[in-house]
Amino acid sequence: MTRTVRHRWLLPSHLVEPDGAGAGRPRRTVRDWTVDVLIFLLAAGFGLLAVDASARYDGEALVLTDQIVGALACCALWLRRRAPVAVAAVLAVTGALVPAAAGAMLAALFSVAVRRPFRDIAWILALALAGAVGTVFVRPDPETGAVLGITLGCVLTLLAAAWGMLVRARRQLVEALRERAERAEAEAELRAAQAQRLAREAIAREMHDVLAHRLTLLSVHAGALEFRPDAPPAQIARAAGVIRDSAHEALQDLREIIGVLRAPGDEGGGDRPQPTLATLGALVDESRAAGMRVRLDSTLDDPGAVPAATGRTVYRIAQEALTNARKHAPGTEVTVLLRGRPGDGLTVEVRNPAPDGEVPHVPGSGQGLIGLSERAALAGGRLDHGTAPGGGFAVTAWLPWPP
Template sequence: MSEDEPRPGAWTTPGRRRLLPSAVLTGLDPDVPGRSGRPRRTVRDWIVDVLCFLLSVLIGALAADTVSGDPNTPDALKAVDQALGVLACAAVWLRRRRPVELAVATTLVGLVSNTASGAILVALFTIAVHRPFPYVAAIGGASLALTPLLFLLRPDPDLPYLPSVVLTALLTGTVVGWGMFVRSRRQLLLSLRDRARRAETEAALRVERAQRLAREAIAREMHDVLAHRLTLLSVHAGALEFRPDASREEVVRAAGVIRESAHEALEDLREIIGVLRAGESGDEAGRPQPTLAALQGLVAESREAGMGVVLEDRVADPGAVPASVGRTAYRVAQEGLTNARKHAPGAEVTVAVAGAPGDGLVLTVRNPPPPGPVPRVPGSGQGLIGLTERVTLAGGRLIHGGRPDGGFEVRAELPWEG
């Protein structure tokens, strides 16, 4: 008659689901009720219900035999005892729908019917399994309290009064304790399943967050890498558009810069797309990984494009700068040069970098106001926002804004551990 449950995970197959109690299935799948909103009985439920009924009939039959052989009991009372016992055994089939009512009724019937003893035990077990402790304490306590009165009214012909009361109380306590144990196991199963569901949900959220962060990192990288190249294309194409009288040498030079920038932009884009297709999980694995030592090349590239850039490098050993700090500083300089080329064409830009281990690294990109009209160059306006986030993630801070002379300055302060 045990209603114990299998280990967590046993519900994973339809065949095993039929071996679980309906109350457990309702807890596992609360959105799949049976008819009339009640949980549908499983195969296990039917087996347990049949066993409960047979056990109550067996115990009732033994008690009825004892009552029939008692010469001190009138025949009319014997008939009433057995009739009430039959009704109590038949009522066992209602134990899942009406456990409280069944327990109360059988406890009261037990005062006049020994044949209902089996039904009483089944009812107490059922209420201990299916109802909270207050119900169990009230009805079980009432049953124990009525036990001495029962044996005063209907003494057992085979046992003295005190042993009869003690044995009945022990049997009642055992059945109730067993039912409470089954209930606790059932609640443990449901709590483990709920915990597993929460763990799966949290894992899915972590994966989603990691994917979102990876997409944001790739978007920042694409912006940093391609904005610099595409700005060169836009500036030189605009120069050709607004200077139709340029000499052949100037046109050839500008066309060469455009071709070279387009080629490098395609290479960078191909490299990033390759990372996406390969599905590498590193933060920036396989992507362009410039360091502070590459700052000289970035300035030289800008100069070749016709931009006036002054580099003030006060770092004794750029190779000693940590890779993450150097990469962040390089991106700040790249974005600063890109913005200066877009918003202050023709102005001389100063890139200053200084620092030492333990003191931190400071990189500044500043430019005066543009000397002439500024052609409109499209932009997303997200560059400085992305830079601020990048520098913050590196443990530093980014300061940017207009200068008193009408120019603009971007200053990044990055940590450099000693």
């Protein structure tokens, strides 16, 4: 990595221009015009004060010359964005000879301090200080002594340079904070996308396992028919019905897996059964055995009537919500609510009150809820999570349940 790239964050390209900058610059904005007009007026006002002071002891011809040169110096400030170093160098020499150009010189020095690297600031500042000292002897002011004139000139020059460097440092700080915020936002989006991808892969693996399980059952019954072609018609009809139902369910599962990728090289058997809504009670019992207080409130008469894919999604949502409650709200009573009927959809809600006292901080990635939202969206439903109205935390999901 080169030196320029390594220090880019210190001197952003739009704050500190490279050598020879100016060609192809963007057009001035309204803010740029406002700043340029303000600096022009300040430099002109400073020049008028200098002309008024010199008119007390200089001749009319010299005063007229000061006015003309001062006006040209102020007009040269309109070129400071295109060639700041050149304008500042010319005005530093001019300011040493013509006091009316001192205001324009300070403005040009300020622009160099804001926009240029330190090596340019250093020699322009040295030239300006030399001009501030030289103008005391070239155009002495009878009303002020040499020491006071040199002190005032040097102080004003150093203040202009310091102010410009302070403005540049502030701009660099703001730019660094903006880049850091954008980088953090990009990383958060990347983590969210990764969580969604992992959720899709998990769903694909589950669907793969379920599909393999159904096809295995289909193969077993088909093999039985092949092995016993002389079986009673009732037994053959029953086996054919099982084959038909298994094939129909396998097709439904296959439709759900379309568009969802399976992680490459993943190991795992394809014949292990997957959790459904009928096994939600076992999950609640397992949580109770682990020391949690869980209350299951369900209005479903037959959990087995819920589609298998919907039941698996509900199971995973309840599992993740119970895990989060165990980590972040230990000792509270967790309520799992199940409501719904065919045609209206299925609603599952897991909520817990706020824990009493101080809870030890348990680090978490925050990606589990993102994965659940992705899982619910893939199932055609939606998931909401956040602080409950009465305090605590609640996870609510709605999933379609065909009639």
